[in-house]
Amino acid sequence: KAGVTQTPRYLIKTRGQQVTLSCSPISGHRSVSWYQQTPGQGLQFLFEYFSETQRNKGNFPGRFSGRQFSNSRSEMNVSTLELGDSALYLCASSQPSATGPDSYEQYFGPGTRLTVT
Amino acid sequence: GEDVEQSLFLSVREGDSSVINCTYTDSSSTYLYWYKQEPGAGLQLLTYIFSNMDMKQDQRLTVLLNKKDKHLSLRIADTQTGDSAIYFCADLFSGGYNKLIFGAGTRLAVHP
Numbered sequence: 234k235a236g237v238t239q240t241p242r243y244l245i246k247t248r249g250q251q252v253t254l255s256c257s258p259i260s261g262h263r264s265v266s267w268y269q270q271t272p273g274q275g276l277q278f279l280f281e282y283f284s285e286t287q288r289n290k291g292n293f294p295g296r297f298s299g300r301q302f303s304n305s306r307s308e309m310n311v312s313t314l315e316l317g318d319s320a321l322y323l324c325a326s327s328q329p330s331a332t333g334p335d336s337y338e339q340y341f342g343p344g345t346r347l348t349v350t
Numbered sequence: 351g352e353d354v355e356q357s358l359f360l361s362v363r364e365g366d367s368s369v370i371n372c373t374y375t376d377s378s379s380t381y382l383y384w385y386k387q388e389p390g391a392g393l394q395l396l397t398y399i400f401s402n403m404d405m406k407q408d409q410r411l412t413v414l415l416n417k418k419d420k421h422l423s424l425r426i427a428d429t430q431t432g433d434s435a436i437y438f439c440a441d442l443f444s445g446g447y448n449k450l451i452f453g454a455g456t457r458l459a460v461h462p
Contacts, residue, residue, distance in 0.1 A: 276452035341393040
C-alpha cells in the first residue's frame with residue numbers, strides 16, 4: 234500500500250505570494266491533518282479534515298486555510314506569505330477505527346519544504 | 351494548554367540501550383506515541399501506547415508509561431548507528447480530533 238504523498242517536496246516563494254500544498258492520504262484513510270515544523274516552534278498542529286469537513290483547527294492566522302476533496306486528498310493554502318512561514322509542512326492520514334471515526338495511528342508524509350524569501 | 355516535554359539530546363555507544371524520556375500534562379490523555387525523524391524526512395510512527403497500559407514491547411522497542419507521574423519512556427535495545435535520529439513524543443490531545451501535541455524532540459547520537 235502506498236504511503237502518504239505530498240507535493241511538491243520543495244518550494245521557494247517570495248513574500249506576499251500565496252502557495253498551495255497538496256497531500257494524498259493512504260488509500261482508505263479519510264482523516265488528514267496538517268502540521269508545521271520549524272526549528273523555533275517545533276511541530277504545531279494546523280488543522281484536521283475528515284470527510285471534507287474541518288473538525289479541528291490550531292492557533293494559526295486566517296492566512297492558513299485548507300480543504301479536503303471527496304477522494305480524501307487535501308490541500309492547504311497560505312496567502313500573503315511571510316518570512317516566518319518558511320517551514321516543513323507535514324500532513325498525516327489516519328483511517329476510521331472499527332468503533333468510531335478516528336483511528337489511533339497517524340502516518341505522516343515526507344513533507345513539503347517551503348522557503349519564503 | 352497541554353504540553354509535552356523531552357530532553358533535547360542523548361548520546362549512546364553502539365550496542366548499548368538508549369532511554370528517551372518524556373513528560374506530558376494532559377490528565378485525560380488516551381494515546382501516547384513515539385515518532386522518529388531522520389534528516390530531510392517526515393515522521394515515522396514507531397509505536398504507541400494506550401493509557402490503560404503500563405508497558406508495550408515491540409522488537410527492540412519498549413515503551414513504559416507511568417500515568418500517575420505522566421511520564422513516558424522509550425527504550426531502544428542494542429542501539430545501532432541507524433537509530434541516530436530525532437525522536438518525538440506525542441500526546442493525542444483529548445480535546446480534539448486527531449490533534450497530536452508534540453514534544454521538542456530528542457536527538458539521539460549513536461557512536462562506535
